[in-house]
Amino acid sequence: xxxxxxxxxxxxxxxxxxxxxxxxxxxxxxxxxxxxxxxxxxxxxxxxxxxxxxxxxxxxxxxxxxxxxxxxxxxxxxxxxxxxxxxxxxxxxxxxxxxxxxxxxxxxxxxxxxxxxxxxxxxxxxxxxxxxxxxxxxxxxxxxxxxxxxxxxxxxxxxxxxxxxxxxxxxxxxxxxxxxxxxxxxxxxxxxxxxxxxxxxxxxxxxxxxxxxxxxxxxxxxxxxxxxxxxxxxxxxxxxxxxxxxxxxxxxxxxxxxxxxxxxxxxxxxxxxxxxxxxxxxxxxxxxxxxxxxxxx
Amino acid sequence: xxxxxxxxxxxxxxxxxxxxxxxxxxxxxxxxxxxxxxxxxxxxxxxxxxxxxxxxxxxxxxxxxxxxxxxxxxxxxxxxxxxxxxxxxxxxxxxxxxxxxxxxxxxxxxxxxxxxxxxxxxxxxxxxxxxxxxxxxxxxxxxxxxxxxxxxxxxxxxxxxxxxxxxxxxxxxxxxxxxxxxxxxxxxxxxxxxxxxxxxxxxxxxxxxxxxxxxxxxxxxxxxxxxxxxxxxxxxxxxxxxxxxxxxxxxxxxxxxxxxxxxxxx
Numbered sequence: 001x002x003x004x005x006x007x008x009x010x011x012x013x014x015x016x017x018x019x020x021x022x023x024x025x026x027x028x029x030x031x032x033x034x035x036x037x038x039x040x041x042x043x044x045x046x047x048x049x050x051x052x053x054x055x056x057x058x059x060x061x062x063x064x065x066x067x068x069x070x071x072x073x074x075x076x077x078x079x080x081x082x083x084x085x086x087x088x089x090x091x092x093x094x095x096x097x098x099x100x101x102x103x104x105x106x107x108x109x110x111x112x113x114x115x116x117x118x119x120x121x122x123x124x125x126x127x128x129x130x131x132x133x134x135x136x137x138x139x140x141x142x143x144x145x146x147x148x149x150x151x152x153x154x155x156x157x158x159x160x161x162x163x164x165x166x167x168x169x170x171x172x173x174x175x176x177x178x179x180x181x182x183x184x185x186x187x188x189x190x191x192x193x194x195x196x197x198x199x200x201x202x203x204x205x206x207x208x209x210x211x212x213x214x215x216x217x218x219x220x221x222x223x224x225x226x227x228x229x230x231x232x233x234x235x236x237x238x239x240x241x242x243x244x245x246x247x248x249x250x251x252x253x254x255x256x257x258x259x260x261x262x263x264x265x266x267x268x269x270x271x272x273x274x275x276x277x278x279x280x281x282x283x284x285x286x287x288x289x290x291x292x293x294x295x296x297x
Numbered sequence: 298x299x300x301x302x303x304x305x306x307x308x309x310x311x312x313x314x315x316x317x318x319x320x321x322x323x324x325x326x327x328x329x330x331x332x333x334x335x336x337x338x339x340x341x342x343x344x345x346x347x348x349x350x351x352x353x354x355x356x357x358x359x360x361x362x363x364x365x366x367x368x369x370x371x372x373x374x375x376x377x378x379x380x381x382x383x384x385x386x387x388x389x390x391x392x393x394x395x396x397x398x399x400x401x402x403x404x405x406x407x408x409x410x411x412x413x414x415x416x417x418x419x420x421x422x423x424x425x426x427x428x429x430x431x432x433x434x435x436x437x438x439x440x441x442x443x444x445x446x447x448x449x450x451x452x453x454x455x456x457x458x459x460x461x462x463x464x465x466x467x468x469x470x471x472x473x474x475x476x477x478x479x480x481x482x483x484x485x486x487x488x489x490x491x492x493x494x495x496x497x498x499x500x501x502x503x504x505x506x507x508x509x510x511x512x513x514x515x516x517x518x519x520x521x522x523x524x525x526x527x528x529x530x531x532x533x534x535x536x537x538x539x540x541x542x543x544x545x546x547x548x549x550x551x552x553x554x555x556x557x558x559x560x561x562x563x
Contacts, residue, residue: 039341058514060513060514062511064510064513086513086516086518086519089515090519096511096514100507101504104508104510104512105430106306106432106451107431109526110429110431110526113513116526117524118517119516119519119521120514120523122518126524126526130526144308162513166516
């Protein structure tokens, strides 16, 4: 089976803050792969290198950030070392954590069109893709509104629409739920649900929200807390846990040690299992209600 | 909404908004030359009045115009005070206090400089109020500016409100923790703003770093000939306004440089 994302023996260190300063691995020994149409979630503590992984997959690191890289990252069949970032734009789309830096055009329509214009597509095709992306993320009503006048949820949806309009085979989402209020979170969850139904691209999502991970991901990888080893050290092991979200969220104590939250309902199930000797393994409210109803008779 | 206060573009559908950005940029260029070349009060006041008439026709809200005047007021006041004091010019003294002289020509020069500053500011404001940054960039690129340069200008306009918003956020955050920047005399307030500015500059640098990554991720520099969704169309109205603007402002420029008119404030 073909892999749209293939990461082998990856190690990465940013340049030292001052010349001659210590250089430490931010990612140390990562092996990862994702098939076409698969949704892979990556969790980890706040300094586990999740955003760095996104930059590496999009080819932005080390080309634009500088730093030391070992191993191999292949995205949609292209080795990121051999393709500078503009060349990878059609292969991998990246949704940044902060939409502010990603939305720089005069209005929503121009925002979605900008990347397509860079790809040199004909105007008619650009128009079709812009219309489709705005409709898919329910943004037609803000078509001519400046991005800085949109709500947090609308900004994330617009950034997502801008990435998806380019139709890359690999989509990288860096903390799509980050910094959103409850209304914005619901909007983005609905937008992600449309992606989930589509299933045409490989999606890698870093996320701290375990509910979002259990709702969408086929597979979950939890990164180790970074040991910050010097660059001349032996290769480490970046992945602490791997499996389906249901499998990974069974390891509540290990997740806590790794600085990763589990879904609230997974913790409820574990507590009930411990105290009542039950065998619950629900992660979502939709799973919990019937399971508890059966138990309570 | 601090971010909206500095965003000068006003969404309307007037003939001024619909004009090709190249026509408006050409008009601003000529008006800028007139504003810089002339000292005559009537010409500068006329230019200022014309600009306000255009703002009215573009249905730019009065509050936006007043906001710009409020922003300009300290600069204009400084010009009005300092110009006559430091460059009193020829003519009899109206007032003399030691080495300080005040003359009629000095005062008129001060008024002329203030009018010039206001006229130039409003000419640029008119362009930005009626032209989307994207269209402005597209227009500049069509007349030969490299796309990267046009994009840089567009981004500078786009991120002006964001940077100001950052400044206000940092100031409010520091004030919430007891760092008061709005009390005391001018020097004290200026000093109190230093930590606010440092934090704003650092945040802006981080933002520009992220922006660079975002531009590359969306294919800036992709190995293909860049296309555009909306093409600029130079219509009949554009030709008429170009001819009119060139005749009037170009005529004024000729009068100034060929016939030597308008070189004095009065």
